[in-house]
Amino acid sequence: MDSENLFHWIGEKLGAAIRFIVDALSWLFDNLYGAIDSFVRGLTGALGINASIFSLLILVIGVAMLYAAVRALMRRAPVATVLWTVLGVIVLSWLIH
Structure with a gap:
């Protein structure tokens, strides 16, 4: 009977440890999702764009x-600087109303 109680106790402790890990990860990812969601909503609200993957992808392309x-400007390449600036402004002005 003692071995059954021992294994029951080990099972309870292992289950409690697994439950703690799952709850901690759930809390972490829930807060991480909330932070990312708030950031995206704030960013898209300030820019006046939709909070869709497509809009965010176009935003990243325009900023890139x-x-x-800026990198072309640092290399002292005026034609490339003007070209990248015009393309970036066109993409971002198309996105932001």
Whole structure:
């Protein structure tokens, strides 16, 4: 009978540990999702765009084009700077109303 009680106790402790880990991860991912959701809603609300994957992808592409313009400016390439700036502004102005 003692071995049954021992294994029952081990099972309870193992189950409690697994439950704690699952609850902790659930809390972590829930708060992480809430933070990401708030960030995306704030960003899209400030820019006046929809909070869709497509809009966010176009936003990232436009910002990447402006980043390429800054890099071209640092390389002292005026034609590339103007080209990337115009493309980035066109993409972002198409997205932001």
